[in-house]
Structure formats: structure tokens, C-alpha cells
Amino acid sequence: MTPALRAVFKIRDFRLLILVRVTTSLALPMLMTAIGWHIYDLTHDPVMLGYVGLTLFLPQVLLTLPAGQAADRFDRRSIMRLSYCLLITSAALLTCFALAGLRQPLLIFAIMLFYAVGNAFLRPASQSLLPQVVPKEHLPTAVAFTSSCWQTATIAGPALGGLLYGFGPAFVYGLVTALLLCVLLVVSRLSPRPAAVQADAGAVERLMAGVQFVRRRPILLGAISLDLFAVLFGGATALLPVYARDILTVGPWGLGLLRSAPALGALACGLVLARFPLQRHAGAIMFLCVAGFGVATIVFGLSRSLTLSLAALASLGACDMVSIYVRTTLVQLNTPDAMRGRVSAVSTLFIGASNELGEFESGITAGWFGVVPAVVLGGVGTLVVVALWCVGFKSLRQVDRLQL
Secondary structure, eight states: EEEEEHHHOHHHHHHHHHHHHHHHHHHHHHHHHHHHHHHHHOOHHHHHHHHHHHHHHHHHHHHHHHHHHHHHHHHHHHHHHHHHHHHHHHHHHHHHHHHHHOOOOOHHHHHHHHHHHHHHHHHHHHHHHHHSSOOOHHHEEEEEEEEHHHHHHHHHHHHHHHHHHHGGGHHHHHHHHHHHHHHHHHHHHHOOOOOOOOTTHHHHHHHHHHHHHHHHHHHHHHHHHHHHHHHHHTGGGGGGGHIIIIISOOOHHHHHHHHHHHHHHHHHHHHHHHHHOOOOHHHHHHHHHHHHHHHHHHHHHHHOOHHHHHHHHHHHHHHHHHHHHHHHHHHHHHOOOGGGGHHHHHHHHHHHHHHHHHHHHHHHHHHHHOOOHHHHHHHHHHHHHHHHHHOOOOHTTTTOOOOO
């Protein structure tokens, strides 16, 4: 363990945040794995998987900026508690749905709105809390370590979701409900973390301040928007239930493995970054890794082998981890504390919502062109985005060291 890592582990709230991050990252992928298989099992229609992404996307667009403003005006711990209450409600309702033997997918989409609203408020509050807990000089190490912990749990979450789905969706939904209840108890033990903003700005000005802050800084705008469009076009994970059931024919346990593979690659990469943070050429490395994300997406789309598919997804996750590491560190180091909630909300709106919109795009294009062409075209689209951003955001490409 490095001296920086030992230093952050001495901080009580950092240890609690790690526990919150790990448990949440275990529970939510389990939930989404079960939802994806459950809906495809009910409908056998890949377009319905796209509607899962759309259901998650719309609340993100409507609520993420207000959620960022709330994170800068109120106790971030309290916002996290309310968010987890909504997540628990959604998991509990899904449990009741499955136990009742209902088969209307529209009810699942309605329940998912509780999940989407809770997640929209959770992300800015939780992301802006870390820099309040960890000193700036140790923040890159903390970001890499927390990302690695997140990826570790994300490996187990989908695999457990797929494996436990054999006992029925109600079992998975019920277990997720219990895990989230435990997280709520841990969050309640965090120290209050109020974050005041300037009081002289109007409501609209405060709401849009995060957008204006990012827009005036090409490095931040380039890093956030690069991830947005790369994930938008490379959203192959939405179609994993189709690959598991119809193309690779590996069943729900195979779906769990496929969903875990990107996190496994990201974990391995995150551990390397935690031990050996990027010293030079961070911007150029970010661009190379986003291009690698696109190539891995193409390989996965064309694969008919479970082994090759898992390797492609692991490579995809490793490349994505580098992009997340560089983007997150740039955002946190270049944002004052009074703006972190709103800037984190902008980042969430770009990145988090693009995940859901990318799932919708993948589902729709799969309905138009077929599943395999949709994934391959998405990977090609990612490569085109990298080429355009290399030209349009030279300052990001020229970023050397990740430090103030």
C-alpha cells in the first residue's frame, strides 16, 4: 500500500464511502442484469431493451442539473439518504411485481422511474462528496482506488445477478432491496457535509452555473463530451441479453459473465492506475483508450465465441477505465468546492445519461439493422468521434500531467 493510500484510509468517512460504493456497485448491476433478462424473457424484443435505456435517460435529463444545485446547497449526506430511499422503493416494488407473477413490462418501466429519479440525485451528491473528504494532494489516488473498488463490485454484481436469476427474478430483486437497506444505514453514519453556494445568484443562474463553468473550459468540455459520444455509439451492453440468449446461447449465467467482463478489465486497469498513476501524456492516452473502446466494441459485435466476447468486453472496460480516471481527475482538480455539485451534475448528465441514451440507440438500431450490425456500427461511430475530437479539442489532447 502506497503512503498516499495509507493516508486516505486513515479518514473515517473515506472508509465509509468505500463501503457505500462497493455495496451499491454490487447491488445495482444485479438489479439491471435481472431487469434486462426479465424484460427480454417477457417480450423477446431487443427494442424493449432500448426502452429500458430511454426510461432511465429521461429523468436524468430533467433532474440532473437541479440535483447538482441541490448538492451544492444542502447536506450531501441527506441527499444521498433520500436517493437511497427511492432506490429501495424501486427494488421492493420489483420484488412485489415478480412475486405476484405479473407479465406486463410497462409496469417494470413505471417502477424504474423511481430508480431513475433516485439515481439522478445520488450521483452528483456522492461524486462531489469525495473531494470534501480527501485532501487534494491525495485525490488522484483516491479516485483510482474508489474506481477500482467500484469495478470490483461491478464484476461480482452482474455475475451474481445472472446466477441468482435461476431462483427467479423475485430472489434477485429482494436481495438488492436488502443490500440497499444496509447501504442506507452506512450513509446515515457519514458526517454531515453541507456545501454552500453564492447567495446572490438567481435560481436560473445557479442552475446553469455548472453548464457555463464547463463550457468556458475546453479541457473539461472535451473530456466530458468525448465520453458522452463514445458511450452513446458504443452502448453494446444494452444488447447483452440478446447475445447471451440467441447468439452465444449461454443463458442467464452467461449474461452475468458478459456483464461482469467490462468491470473485470476496468478493475485490472484501475489497480495499475492506483499503483502507478499516469505521469505524462494523459490527454493523448485518453484518446488512444477511447479509440480502443471502439475497436473492442467492433470485435465483440462480430464474435461468436464466449471466450473472445469476454476478452473484448474486458478490453473495452480497461479502456473505459483510463478515460474515467483522466476525466474524473481533471474535473475534480479544476473545480472549486462550491461548484462541485453542479459540475458533477453536468458530468453525470453527459456521461450517465449517455449510457441510458446509448442503450436506447442500440435497441432501436438493433430493431432496424439487426443486433450484430448495430453493435459494429456503434464501434465505428466511436472511432469517428475520437478522430473529430482530436481535431476539435487540441488542448485536451495536449494535457500532460494530471495536477494543478
